[in-house]
Structures are given as C-alpha cells and as structure tokens.
Amino acid sequence: MTTLAVWKFASCDGCQLSLLDCEDELLAVAGRVRIAHFLEASRAVLPGPYDVSLVEGSITTPADAERIHAIRDASRVLITLGACATAGGIQALRNSADVAEYASAVYARPDYLDTLATSTPIAAHVDVDYELHGCPIDKGQLLETITALLAGRKPNLPAHSVCFDCKRRNNVCVVVARGEPCLGPVTRAGCGAICPAFGRGCFGCFGPAETPNGPAEADLLRAAGMSEDDIRRLYRTFTVSAFAEVAGDAS
Amino acid sequence: MTSADPPRLIGTDGLGALFTVLRERGYTVVGPTARDGAVVLAELASAEQLPSGWSAGTEAGRYRLRRREDGAVFAHCAGPVSAKTFVHPPRARLWSADRAPDGTVTTTGPEAPAKRFAFVGVHPCDVAALGVLDRVLAGGEHPDPIYTARRDGTFVVVAECTEPAATCFCTSMGTGPGATSGFDLALTELLDGEHRFLARSGSPAGAEVLAALPSRQAGEGDLAAASAAVRDAAAAITRHMPDEPLPALMAATRESPHWADVASRCLTCGNCTMVCPTCFCVTTEDVTDLTGGHAEHLRRWDSCFGLDFSYVHGGAVRTSTASRYRQWISHKLGTWQDQFGMSGCVGCGRCIAWCPAGIDITREAAALAASRGEPSGGAEP
Known part of the structure; x- marks a missing residue:
C-alpha cells in the first residue's frame, strides 16, 4: 500500500489540517494509503522510505535546512503544501528586514533562538515534485493530487488566473x-x-x-x-x- | 397564428402569463435578473425575478447597475452571463467509466440535460450569438452532442434592444438592435404611456405560445412606437468597428507595433473570452476517485489567454501576451470567417465592459487599422 508522510516546517498547521478536514473522504484516503507519519493525526510513526511526502511550512532555521534533505532522501514523491512551503509564507516578511531586530523586539531572550535571516520555500532547498498553493491549500486540490498519484496520472493543477x-x-x-x-x-x-x-x-x-x-x-x-x-x-x-x-x- | 400574423400587444401581466405558459410546456425559463450588482442570466421561477427598474451603465472595464423610474424590464445590456453558459456549460462530463470488482469496465456517455430551456428577454446580439454557436458547435461534420442536447428544442423570446449600453456596437456587426431571426417570439418594450410589449412570433411554436397569452391587437401607434424605439436605440450606439472588411484588416496587421501596446495593458486573465457569448474553446481533464474504480473525462471552458492553451510537445506556442491577444482578436474578427463563414463577434460589448483593464476591441481594431504602414513590431511567440 502507498505510504504517506506529513511533515511540518515553519507554519501554522492549517494546511496539514486540510487533510484531516477531508472528512467525507478521509476514510477512503485511509483505505488507499498507509499513513506512516502524520503527527497531527497519530503518534504512531512508521520508518521510511515513504512513497509520498506532504511538506508544510518554510525553511527558517539551520536545523530545518538540514532536515528537509533527509525528508527528500526518504521520499519518492515530495509535494509542498501551502503558501509557507511554496513561497516562504507570511514569515518571509523578514527577508526584507533585519531578523535580529525583529527577534529582539519579540523575544525576551533572543539568544535562545537559532534562526536564519530568511524564510524560504522548500523548493529553494530540495527538488519538489508538485506544489499546492494557497493559505490554506484547497482541500479539493489535495484530494485531486493524492488520487492522481494513486491512479498514476498527472494532477490537474492549473496555473492560469x-x-x-x-x-x-x-x-x-x-x-x-x-x-x-x-x-x-x-x-x-x-x-x-x-x-x-x-x-x-x-x-x-x-x-x-x-x-x-x-x-x-x-x-x-x-x-x-x-x-x-x-x-x-x-x-x-x-x-x-x-x-x-x-x-x-x-x- | 403564424409569423405572418400581425403583432399583438401584451401588458406587464403578460410576462407572468408567459412564464406560466412556458413552464406548462415543460420549459425551464432562463432570463435576466439582478444579482450581486449585475443583471445576469439565470434560471427564473417567475416574472417577478426579471430586472424590473434596472439598467446597466457600462464603460470599458466598468459596469454599474442603475435604478430607473420607468420600471423597464429589458433595459439591461452586456451582463456577464450569456446564453452560452446554459447551452455550452462551463463544465461538462464527456464520459465516465466504472470498474466492477470482477474487472469489467462500463462506460457512460455525456450526461443528458434534465432541462429544456426557454430563454426569455435575451437581446438580438445574444440570439445572433446562439446562431454563431449553432454554426460552430452543431453545424459541422461532428456536432457536439452536449451542445445539441441542450440547444435542440430551446424556445427563444428575444427582447429587442431599446436601451443600448455605451459598450454596445451591434450595429457594426449587423446583429441588432432589432430582432430579425433566430427567435420564437420577439418582444419590444414600450414605455411611452402604458408599459406594454409589442409581441410578434417568429415560429409556429412562438405563435402557439403567443396565442395562449392575454393580448390585444396592436394599433398603428404601437407599431410606430416600437419602430421608433429600435431606431432610437440604433442611433444611440456610439461604439463602432472600423468600416472595412475585418478579416483583411487582421491579416494585414499581423506584425503591427500595436500588439506590444495591447500587451502592456492585457492581464491575460481570460475574462474577455469567458464572457464572450461565442468563445467556445474548452480543455479536457481526467479525474478519478480514491477507490480507483471510477474515472471521469471532463470538459471545461478554456481560454486562449492561458499558457496551457497553446501547449504542445515541449512547451507553449504562444508565450507572450501580445501573441495571445493577437490570437484572440484575429480569430474573433478574422479567421473565424474562413473557418465558419461568419464573424465570431456579435457586438455585444461584454469583452469591453468585463475586461478589468478596460481593453476595448473596437479601439484596438481601430488602432490596428491606423497602425498599417508603421514599422513592423510583431508579436514575439
């Protein structure tokens, strides 16, 4: 059975929640794929490699910049979910500002932070097979992409206006x-x-x-x-x- | 009563009766109604939903509903929805396939329409557009079964145009403001004195419906008022296409520097083609369900303004905005003639009003005409 893993980087969790939000279709999804890693849904974690990885969030820390490579290596197909993963998200506002200044304004102990100066999309770090855009993503596009992969066809993801x-x-x-x-x-x-x-x-x-x-x-x-x-x-x-x-x- | 019979007069109560008579005959009535700031075509339950007292003020890139005191019902123009939406729907299933547990696959064809439409209160430009779609989608060697299943047996009540909008140019395209063909029943709204409609039939079915409505004989004064209303409408139209053969103009301006000028304003958003009552292009896509046992082949409206529209092996042929705009207007005004023996444009002005950037097909055609002889600019691919 196809294995599915869901991964989180800098994000609000809203996009992976879209998968749980597929209420009517969730049982059918669970019947066709083995959910191997999805911490928002289950603490049970199966070892990789994984057939499909859904990646939410942007890269904002040195540790995450390393972790995404390990996920890419363990995934046959990697799909990014949402504005954070595909474009850096709201947190990419830091890219045109001074992150140290932001950190000192927000955190009592900014020295506890280990953060990058930029928030960057997943595709800036590893190869991505499909991108689902939006804040949050569209549930229909997520199901379309999963069903397309199961059927071995190209998902319908238009780029027009x-x-x-x-x-x-x-x-x-x-x-x-x-x-x-x-x-x-x-x-x-x-x-x-x-x-x-x-x-x-x-x-x-x-x-x-x-x-x-x-x-x-x-x-x-x-x-x-x-x-x-x-x-x-x-x-x-x-x-x-x-x-x-x-x-x-x-x- | 036949189409040769003299016109009749019906009052505003006659519109309610018209809905009843059409519904009794099994039609789903589609007509204009005010919704979300525009007069749109929609399925209507009763004549109460007609846009009584509304007209539309339009300009390039602008449409505003306007209240009017006279209670006119058919004073709307250039709304974003045309009859195309109903006979050539934005999304249609071409076929579906199901796989049984034993592996056998059964397929079913296009979904059959459950409705037979009566279009009430469409303007002559829209009736002309139906004629264009008839030629394109049903007039060739391979009629489109989805179109013909929806179009065959439709009943058309045209409302002659007595209130053209600023974006209208039907007189240039020979499609209005009077109704000459393609309808079962023609109404001319008269607002001088008593609010009434001159009604004439254009088919045996129209005559039969008209005979079932409360009506009275039209007098000489009514006929004169109707003629004057349509004549005045024609005189009120301010936009015009260049007065020359448009296919030749399009062919002569393929390398015009004006394409780059349009491209600087064009958003490639596709609104013009979507609101155009004759733009018929579609794309297809396959969808499957999670079980893998059910597949559907769907058809959706597409637009030559999208990059994928010209995608062939290796990439898109028309990547520049200039080349996409040129493709659209050249087909609409030029090569459509070669392909179908008629113009693709009916002069309804929708593409002008509903272009967010206000790009105006009549002004672009005029600018192209004026650009002849200028150094070639061309449209890069």
Missing part, C-alpha cells in the same frame, strides 16, 4: 461591477475563486499566476482607490516573496 474560475462559476466580477481591489487577474487559480464568490476581492494567497502583468494590475488597484502603500501591503501578505517581482513592477 483566478478569473477563469470566477467566470466558470458565474461570479460577478467585483472589480468591474463594484470597483473593489482584487488580485484575481494576477493570482494563480486553484481555490475555486472562493473570495470573489463571497463578494470580496482576491487577496492573492495562491501567489502569482503563470504570466502576471504587475503594472496593469497596479493600474487596477489604483483605480480602486489604493495608494502605493496599500498596494505594497496587499502583495506583502501571504506570498510576499512569490509576488515580489509582480509587486516590484508595480512600484
């Missing part, structure tokens, strides 16, 4: 009909356009789409009343490092 999915589900465009700021045109699809479906603009948690046009998007955001600072902050949330180029073009 969120707008494709908005229109496919008949959402009314919040930019055109309401003048709301929305990152949908430059953001990778996969969430099913969930935020616009509830009448709010996309905040870009899946990171950039395949060919984002930063300057054109900046014009949209300005027309929606955003200042340059607002625009910078909008991009610097969940996938700050992945959007750096798009946002940089904007300013």
Whole structure:
C-alpha cells in the first residue's frame, strides 16, 4: 500500500489540517494509503522510505535546512503544501528586514533562538515534485493530487488566473461591477475563486499566476482607490516573496 | 397564428402569463435578473425575478447597475452571463467509466440535460450569438452532442434592444438592435404611456405560445412606437468597428507595433473570452476517485489567454501576451470567417465592459487599422 508522510516546517498547521478536514473522504484516503507519519493525526510513526511526502511550512532555521534533505532522501514523491512551503509564507516578511531586530523586539531572550535571516520555500532547498498553493491549500486540490498519484496520472493543477474560475462559476466580477481591489487577474487559480464568490476581492494567497502583468494590475488597484502603500501591503501578505517581482513592477 | 400574423400587444401581466405558459410546456425559463450588482442570466421561477427598474451603465472595464423610474424590464445590456453558459456549460462530463470488482469496465456517455430551456428577454446580439454557436458547435461534420442536447428544442423570446449600453456596437456587426431571426417570439418594450410589449412570433411554436397569452391587437401607434424605439436605440450606439472588411484588416496587421501596446495593458486573465457569448474553446481533464474504480473525462471552458492553451510537445506556442491577444482578436474578427463563414463577434460589448483593464476591441481594431504602414513590431511567440 502507498505510504504517506506529513511533515511540518515553519507554519501554522492549517494546511496539514486540510487533510484531516477531508472528512467525507478521509476514510477512503485511509483505505488507499498507509499513513506512516502524520503527527497531527497519530503518534504512531512508521520508518521510511515513504512513497509520498506532504511538506508544510518554510525553511527558517539551520536545523530545518538540514532536515528537509533527509525528508527528500526518504521520499519518492515530495509535494509542498501551502503558501509557507511554496513561497516562504507570511514569515518571509523578514527577508526584507533585519531578523535580529525583529527577534529582539519579540523575544525576551533572543539568544535562545537559532534562526536564519530568511524564510524560504522548500523548493529553494530540495527538488519538489508538485506544489499546492494557497493559505490554506484547497482541500479539493489535495484530494485531486493524492488520487492522481494513486491512479498514476498527472494532477490537474492549473496555473492560469483566478478569473477563469470566477467566470466558470458565474461570479460577478467585483472589480468591474463594484470597483473593489482584487488580485484575481494576477493570482494563480486553484481555490475555486472562493473570495470573489463571497463578494470580496482576491487577496492573492495562491501567489502569482503563470504570466502576471504587475503594472496593469497596479493600474487596477489604483483605480480602486489604493495608494502605493496599500498596494505594497496587499502583495506583502501571504506570498510576499512569490509576488515580489509582480509587486516590484508595480512600484 | 403564424409569423405572418400581425403583432399583438401584451401588458406587464403578460410576462407572468408567459412564464406560466412556458413552464406548462415543460420549459425551464432562463432570463435576466439582478444579482450581486449585475443583471445576469439565470434560471427564473417567475416574472417577478426579471430586472424590473434596472439598467446597466457600462464603460470599458466598468459596469454599474442603475435604478430607473420607468420600471423597464429589458433595459439591461452586456451582463456577464450569456446564453452560452446554459447551452455550452462551463463544465461538462464527456464520459465516465466504472470498474466492477470482477474487472469489467462500463462506460457512460455525456450526461443528458434534465432541462429544456426557454430563454426569455435575451437581446438580438445574444440570439445572433446562439446562431454563431449553432454554426460552430452543431453545424459541422461532428456536432457536439452536449451542445445539441441542450440547444435542440430551446424556445427563444428575444427582447429587442431599446436601451443600448455605451459598450454596445451591434450595429457594426449587423446583429441588432432589432430582432430579425433566430427567435420564437420577439418582444419590444414600450414605455411611452402604458408599459406594454409589442409581441410578434417568429415560429409556429412562438405563435402557439403567443396565442395562449392575454393580448390585444396592436394599433398603428404601437407599431410606430416600437419602430421608433429600435431606431432610437440604433442611433444611440456610439461604439463602432472600423468600416472595412475585418478579416483583411487582421491579416494585414499581423506584425503591427500595436500588439506590444495591447500587451502592456492585457492581464491575460481570460475574462474577455469567458464572457464572450461565442468563445467556445474548452480543455479536457481526467479525474478519478480514491477507490480507483471510477474515472471521469471532463470538459471545461478554456481560454486562449492561458499558457496551457497553446501547449504542445515541449512547451507553449504562444508565450507572450501580445501573441495571445493577437490570437484572440484575429480569430474573433478574422479567421473565424474562413473557418465558419461568419464573424465570431456579435457586438455585444461584454469583452469591453468585463475586461478589468478596460481593453476595448473596437479601439484596438481601430488602432490596428491606423497602425498599417508603421514599422513592423510583431508579436514575439
């Protein structure tokens, strides 16, 4: 039986929780794969190697920078989960700041910390077979990827804009009909356009789409009343490092 | 009553009766309704849901619902949903396969539609778009069974356009604002004096439905008012395509420096193709379930603005934004003629209004026309 391991790096646990969140499908998943390492679900741990490893979180410490190599070596297929693992996450805000200054502001004893100056995606350290984007990931994409691997086929993980999915589900465009700021045109699809479906603009948690046009998007955001600072902050949330180029073009 | 019979007049109560009559005949009524800040096409239970008192103010990249005092029902234009959504759905199952415990595999074909649609209150540009889809999806050697199963037997109640939006250019494409063909019943909304509709049938089925509605004879004044309303609508249209053969224009401007200019504004987000009532391109994907015993082959709307759309062995053919925009407009206005003997554009203006960046097909065509003779810029792959 296919063995599955779930690994955590710097993250909030929300993405691996998406696996437990597959309530209706969880028994079917458990029937098809042997969960060999998933500390959030079970203390029982089986030794590697593993057929599939799901990796959550970003690399932020020297120890984690070592550990990810051991996981890669023990995994046939390695899939990263979420904005932290695929783009460095919110914690990548440190990449353009002084981590020592941050640490001294937050911790009473920063000398206890052993942290890197940057938060980097898993793919910056080891080869990654598939990336599931989002904060959190989409449960449907996780199941799609697992079922695809079980069937020996390629998972359907589109890289086009969120707008494709908005229109496919008949959402009314919040930019055109309401003048709301929305990152949908430059953001990778996969969430099913969930935020616009509830009448709010996309905040870009899946990171950039395949060919984002930063300057054109900046014009949209300005027309929606955003200042340059607002625009910078909008991009610097969940996938700050992945959007750096798009946002940089904007300013 | 046949299509040659004189037009009739129906009152606003006639719309309620129309819904009842269509539902009695087994139709699922699809019509305009105000939702989430726009007039969209949706399945409607009653005439109460029609967008009475709403019209749309549009501009490039902008759409706003506007309240109106006169209670007009069909004063909407260029909403984001067209009839395409119903006859060529965004997602459809082409086939599915199941494997039994003994290993035998059974397959089933496309899911059959459970509904027969009556489109009520669509405008002439949308009826023209259905004609385009008929040609593309059903008029060739291999009719698309998903389309034909939904399109065959539809009933079309066109509402002649009396309130064109600023993004409309149907007069350039010869599709409106009056209705000439492709409908079962045509309504012209009259707001001078009593709120009423001039109704004429365009088919035996339309005549039969019209005969079942409460109606009265239309007078000379009503006929004149209807003609004037449509004439005024035509005069109110401000956007135009260049007045020249568009396929030749597209062929002559393949290397225009203007493509780079469009590319600087285009988000490649795909909204234009998704809202276009004739853009029909799809992709397919396979899904399986966790047991491995069930597989489905699905079809989804795709867009030539996506990178994967032109993916062939080794990579995508159209990687630049310029090449993707050029592909879209060249097909829409140019090569569609070679392929299907008609224009792919019906002048509804949706791509103009619903482009977040406000890219305007009429202005781009005009700019391309003006760029002839300029040094070649071309679109890199």
